[in-house]
Amino acid sequence: xxxxxxxxxxxxxxxxxxxxxxxxxxxxxxxxxxxxxxxxxxxxxxxxxxxxxxxxxxxxxxxxxxxxxxxxxxxxxxxxxxxxxxxxxxxxxxxxxxxxxxxxxxxxxxxxxxxxxxxxxxxxxxxxxxxxxxxxxxxxxxxxxxxxxxxxxxxxxxxxxxxxxxxxxxxxxxxxxxxxxxxxxxxxxxxxxxxxxxxxxxxxxxxxxxxxxxxxxxxxxxxxxxxxxxxxxxxxxxxxxxxxxxxxxxxxxxxxxxxxxxxxxxxxxxxx
Amino acid sequence: xxxxxxxxxxxxxxxxxxxxxxxxxxxxxxxxxxxxxxxxxxxxxxxxxxxxxxxxxxxxxxxxxxxxxxxxxxxxxxxxxxxxxxxxxxxxxxxxxxxxxxxxxxxxxxxxxxxxxxxxxxxxxxxxxxxxxxxxxxxxxxxxxxxxxxxxxxxxxxxxxxxxxxxxxxxxxxxxxxxxxxxxxxxxxxxxxxxxxxxxxxxxxxxxxxxxxxxxxxxxxxxxxxxxxxxxxxxxxxxxxxxxxxxxxxxxxxxxxxxxxxxxxxxxxxxxxxxxxxxxxxxxxxxxxxxxxxxxxxxxxxxxxxxx
Amino acid sequence: xxxxxxxxxxxxxxxxxxxxxxxxxxxxxxxxxxxxxxxxxxxxxxxxxxxxxxxxxxxxxxxxxxxxxxxxxxxxxxxxxxxxxxxxxxxxxxxxxxxxxxxxxxxxxxxxxxxxxxxxxxxxxxxxxxxxxxxxxxxxxxxxxxxxxxxxxxxxxxxxxxxxxxxxxxxxxxxxxxxxxxxxxxxxxxxxxxxxxxxxxxxxxxxxxxxxxxxxxxxxxxxxxxxxxxxxxxxxxxxxxxxxxxxxxxxxxxxxxxxxxxxxxxxxxxxxxxxxxxxxxxxxxxxxxxxxxxxx
Numbered sequence: 110x111x112x113x114x115x116x117x118x119x120x121x122x123x124x125x126x127x128x129x130x131x132x133x134x135x136x137x138x139x140x141x142x143x144x145x146x147x148x149x150x151x152x153x154x155x156x157x158x159x160x161x162x163x164x165x166x167x168x169x170x171x172x173x174x175x176x177x178x179x180x181x182x183x184x185x186x187x188x189x190x191x192x193x194x195x196x197x198x199x200x201x202x203x204x205x206x207x208x209x210x211x212x213x214x215x216x217x218x219x220x221x222x223x224x225x226x227x228x229x230x231x232x233x234x235x236x237x238x239x240x241x242x243x244x245x246x247x248x249x250x251x252x253x254x255x256x257x258x259x260x261x262x263x264x265x266x267x268x269x270x271x272x273x274x275x276x277x278x279x280x281x282x283x284x285x286x287x288x289x290x291x292x293x294x295x296x297x298x299x300x301x302x303x304x305x306x307x308x309x310x311x312x313x314x315x316x317x318x319x320x321x322x323x324x325x326x327x328x329x330x331x332x333x334x335x336x337x338x339x340x341x342x343x344x345x346x347x348x349x350x351x352x353x354x355x356x357x358x359x360x361x362x363x364x365x366x367x368x369x370x371x372x373x374x375x376x377x378x379x380x381x
Numbered sequence: 382x383x384x385x386x387x388x389x390x391x392x393x394x395x396x397x398x399x400x401x402x403x404x405x406x407x408x409x410x411x412x413x414x415x416x417x418x419x420x421x422x423x424x425x426x427x428x429x430x431x432x433x434x435x436x437x438x439x440x441x442x443x444x445x446x447x448x449x450x451x452x453x454x455x456x457x458x459x460x461x462x463x464x465x466x467x468x469x470x471x472x473x474x475x476x477x478x479x480x481x482x483x484x485x486x487x488x489x490x491x492x493x494x495x496x497x498x499x500x501x502x503x504x505x506x507x508x509x510x511x512x513x514x515x516x517x518x519x520x521x522x523x524x525x526x527x528x529x530x531x532x533x534x535x536x537x538x539x540x541x542x543x544x545x546x547x548x549x550x551x552x553x554x555x556x557x558x559x560x561x562x563x564x565x566x567x568x569x570x571x572x573x574x575x576x577x578x579x580x581x582x583x584x585x586x587x588x589x590x591x592x593x594x595x596x597x598x599x600x601x602x603x604x605x606x607x608x609x610x611x612x613x614x615x616x617x618x619x620x621x622x623x624x625x626x627x628x629x630x631x632x633x634x635x636x637x638x639x640x641x642x643x644x645x646x647x648x649x650x651x652x653x654x655x656x657x658x659x660x661x662x663x664x665x666x667x668x669x670x671x672x673x674x675x676x677x678x679x680x681x682x683x684x685x686x687x688x689x
Numbered sequence: 690x691x692x693x694x695x696x697x698x699x700x701x702x703x704x705x706x707x708x709x710x711x712x713x714x715x716x717x718x719x720x721x722x723x724x725x726x727x728x729x730x731x732x733x734x735x736x737x738x739x740x741x742x743x744x745x746x747x748x749x750x751x752x753x754x755x756x757x758x759x760x761x762x763x764x765x766x767x768x769x770x771x772x773x774x775x776x777x778x779x780x781x782x783x784x785x786x787x788x789x790x791x792x793x794x795x796x797x798x799x800x801x802x803x804x805x806x807x808x809x810x811x812x813x814x815x816x817x818x819x820x821x822x823x824x825x826x827x828x829x830x831x832x833x834x835x836x837x838x839x840x841x842x843x844x845x846x847x848x849x850x851x852x853x854x855x856x857x858x859x860x861x862x863x864x865x866x867x868x869x870x871x872x873x874x875x876x877x878x879x880x881x882x883x884x885x886x887x888x889x890x891x892x893x894x895x896x897x898x899x900x901x902x903x904x905x906x907x908x909x910x911x912x913x914x915x916x917x918x919x920x921x922x923x924x925x926x927x928x929x930x931x932x933x934x935x936x937x938x939x940x941x942x943x944x945x946x947x948x949x950x951x952x953x954x955x956x957x958x959x960x961x962x963x964x965x966x967x968x969x970x971x972x973x974x975x976x977x978x979x980x981x982x983x984x985x
Binding site: 110125193 | 440
């Protein structure tokens with residue numbers, strides 16, 4: 110029963126988000142950038158393939174983050190603003206199922222979009238592969254249609270699932286979309302600096318209490334920086350499956366914690 | 382349990398203001414019961430606390446103090462929600478869905494299998510007269526159509542208790558009559574209907590019991606007959622062929638004389654007087670009786686009296 | 690949801706964050722992600738960068754500056770890296786092409802570039818090129834002329850050029866008063882410890898931490914050299930008095946020439962070689978290695 114209700118809410122989030130124009134604007138921009146990478150490849154001294162992969166993966170990640178943030182912060186607050194939530198909460202739908210359903214719906218939306226963009230990237234890489242000379246091909250550290258890129262996509266997907274949970278959390282208690290966006294972007298950027306924050310004491314000499322505090326913040330923040338295996342994958346370096354499994358596990362645990370907090374916040378909300 | 386809804390000193394304070402929050406009492410110690418079956422009208426001017434009460438029953442708001450129960454269960458209990466339907470005030474739904482998709486979605490939340498959901502959606506949409514438009518997206522709907530979708534989604538689970546918040550808003554006279562007939566039909570089916578409104582005439586036609594709210598307080602509650610006391614306030618007699626002389630002579634014996642047209646007058650008799658002697662006197666004077674009707678206290682009278 | 694359930698869920702959520710941090714830590718130990726050293730600059734030409742960055746030259750300059758520092762810092766730690774410090778020069782060039790008035794980039798950049806190995810690439814020529822580029826953009830910046838004198842004095846040991854740059858710096862607007870005398874002293878004495886000391890004292894009041902610390906260290910080195918001179922003089926005196934050279938510090942201490950084993954400013958004891966009768970800094974002293982031009 111629970112599963113069915115959560116699934117219904119999730120499916121409807123997907124249906125609604127998939128029709129959201131913002132999504133297509135971002136995807137189109139990303140597509141243009143990936144195509145543009147082919148041009149940029151020309152001016153960077155024979156590094157075309159690397160540029161395309163670098164730019165392609167980075168674009169997909171940023172586009173994913175933009176989609177996640179802009180749709181995620183509205184997941185709950187939009188329903189409340191539009192007042193469509195009244196009829197919904199009068200149904201036998203526990204509030205926590207509402208939140209969990211929203212989460213999975215957006216994760217589904219973002220995943221579909223990310224992998225569609227990945228498919229587009231592979232098309233560009235395939236074209237590059239077909240038109241490359243033998244000499245160029247020998248200089249590539251990794252094949253054009255490298256399946257290892259998929260591992261980077263798995264990491265990006267896990268990263269975005271975590272970001273969704275963060276955006277959902279802010280959506281649950283803030284009615285101001287602008288504020289939610291600001292907070293979510295802030296956490297995302299801080300999380301991208303997570304490695305430096307955690308190893309603060311190794312880098313900067315400060316009062317031990319300050320160092321400890323900064324380090325603690327670094328450990329508590331969602332470590333978005335640790336999902337980055339783009340360089341490794343592009344250079345053809347091996348990535349341990351254990352690393353990927355651990356980071357997916359990290360994303361799952363942290364997302365669950367953020368969703369739990371969203372549930373607690375949302376359970377207390379009143380709707381005038 | 383005997384009651385569909387029951388409240389006990391239900392109170393809700395809202396805090397207004399950010400720097401020095403001042404509490405504003407939206408609902409003050411509301412206590413009433415709604416027995417199963419029948420139509421209960423929650424009446425009052427705007428801002429009286431009608432919507433607040435309904436939202437407190439559905440756990441959309443939490444009480445500051447006091448208790449409420451729906452089917453003997455606390456507000457928000459999913460077992461209660463399984464058996465009720467709710468139409469919010471000025472509802473909005475999901476623009477990108479069609480009416481049928483929306484109602485089927487909501488039906489799914491009750492746990493019906495997919496085919497049953499679709500069948501129920503079709504049925505309730507036909508019931509509210511939207512059968513032909515059910516596959517058009519909601520963004521193309523007029524306000525009245527959206528209101529009807531709202532009613533439909535409130536009925537999709539065959540609820541024992543139906544809660545309507547301002548069900549007539551946005552409807553033209555035809556629509557309002559249809560809703561009135563629907564409410565009566567629901568009553569005849571044995572369901573309990575609770576609706577809020579500031580339109581008293583609808584309440585008079587529909588309700589077996591009413592509660593009148595003013596500034597958060599329940600100022601009157603009971604069946605219509607109880608409230609309007611049944612006692613006649615007097616009689617209004619309309620007669621033709623009344624000469625000016627006759628009118629002048631009778632003026633002293635009645636509360637008011639109102640000329641209607643040439644030789645047709647309306648006489649308001651006082652509360653204690655029976656009309657028969659007066660009519661006899663008119664007949665004896667050669668006037669012709671047009672109508673004689675008792676003046677009952679209307680709900681509006683009660684309302685104006687209690688609300689001021 | 691009751692208050693207790695809520696509290697329980699919040700605690701579990703916090704525990705979840707803690708557990709996640711634990712997973713992260715475990716993963717870092719078990720599967721460390723070797724950083725792929727970005728040895729590659731996509732853009733080598735400042736002019737191309739300029740065109741690409743459109744309106745965001747200043748921002749791009751900042752980013753390249755940060756990359757310069759990071760590149761220097763990373764290579765500083767990584768002694769085994771084959772082409773250490775190779776990117777510092779090009780990155781600084783990009784930074785200063787995108788923002789020709791970026792004073793700190795010129796000043797610190799020249800410091801990084803001129804440090805001798807193992808602390809830097811030892812490319813005083815690139816440092817000079819960078820500073821001259823800065824002066825071309827900002828001819829009245831006395832700091833850049835001063836830094837040019839510094840590089841010549843300490844790294845290329847071209848004292849005539851150093852003196853000339855100090856003189857030019859002293860003539861520029863807002864130059865502090867100690868530069869004039871510094872130019873004079875450098876001209877006259879160049880390479881002399883006294884002149885060097887005066888110059889270093891001038892640097893030891895710099896606002897920049899790096900420069901101040903380097904100056905203080907050099908001053909200690911000079912003090913150590915003076916101390917060595919004095920100690921060797923004591924050794925010679927001992928020989929004159931006793932007809933033989935001391936076999937160690939104990940002899941001098943017994944002779945009341947010293948009160949205890951002498952040590953340098955960093956408390957590393959001086960080393961006396963009885964065979965050659967020479968005094969030297971302990972090889973393990975933090976003041977090692979001494980700058981070449983100050984050795985005798």
